[in-house]
Amino acid sequence: MIDRALLRTGPSGGHIWRIVEHQEEAATRNITRSSSEQGRLEQLLDAHKPAYPPATSHLNWILRAPFRYPPLRHGSRFGPPTEMGILYGARERNTAMVEAAVYLWLFQQGLSDLGPLEVIQDGRSALHFPVFHPSTADLTADPLRDWWPRISDPADYSFSQPLGSAHRQAGSGMIWFHSARWPAGVNCAVLDPAAIHSGTVPAQQQWNLRIDVTACWWGRPGGEQFEVGYGEVADATGRITHPALASGSLPSSHAMR
Template identity: 35%
Template structure:
């Protein structure tokens, strides 16, 4: 694959949904705020170093590049460098995270549901050379890029894209029933603005049959998303 030749410089805003970080989980472990600050500092010191090029970034933007994991993800093989995944629409970002929360629930037999929990949905600006799995010549392998469970081909593409100096892979969401556009940001250098462009508070509730999102404050954006698991045909290994 001639990925560098097939790439095109783009500027794109992506939404990402994550568990809310303003909920301080360490406070119940200590007696005072001073002790809590010390505990947070110790935890921070124990974390992996920030990825090169990410020290300028807000923590929401830097964190995805900071960690390697033994499981991998769609465009990242196990223990490879971190990737920031985002979506062009809020609905798509919520579908993607909602799917993984649903998977967690199904893998936890003792749980019947995940109670409403605060989430942060934020938007970031990315720019640089990008390839698009929805466009020629990559669209010829559409089935490989959209396989719901087997990421082998996608991970090989991600590795080749890094080697070619490509900073962003654009693709169709597998979890969003409308298959909205997604982006896998391969390097923090591709983050064009050091802070989120927008940041919103949402809640997420998950049952075995349904995933529900709703906003906790007013805005001009849509206020709720409801994913019926049977209707969206999510799969589980």
């Protein structure tokens, strides 16, 4: 039984950040010989992807994508594997960057031998756009403090997923919640595409990143930069936990080395 306090909603909005693959150039462009070949390849790839939900027809293509795919086998923070995808973002840009870094570390830690992937240098696009919904749950509210550890448990979705389903069934459109990776940060789960107004085009910032087993550095022209250390997101045993991992966590890259 979910406590009624966790299901309270009201009007709320703001701007959120979302980190995605670099948008300046298609990832497949290096295997095509011309723009026409590239266009044809993208058509073929798109034809084999799930259809966009009708409720997303008003959205810019880059904001429609998260709703297109159901969560992976273990679901997401508020989404069981059987429900429509959820767009996740962060209130703060640094929080979004930390979340992205964690998944790169999890990727590295899944390798038995890091080899050339011990250091990853790549580009990312940081999207920034407004959201608003008249039925928004603010799970960061102080009266809900006792539930915070369960809502944002870095290794367990068993509490948050039923809560997300209950909100979806009740018509909630958004959920604000504390980041499981960066406690000072606040994340946003957009359940209802209507929380993003028609015609919204996200502002984009292009960033470079460099990640190894000790830190993830982000930088962009002009000198703006941000860095997060592996130790800032790992637990006391030096591991990064995640609900999709059979044992709840993977050994750290430090231990693997």
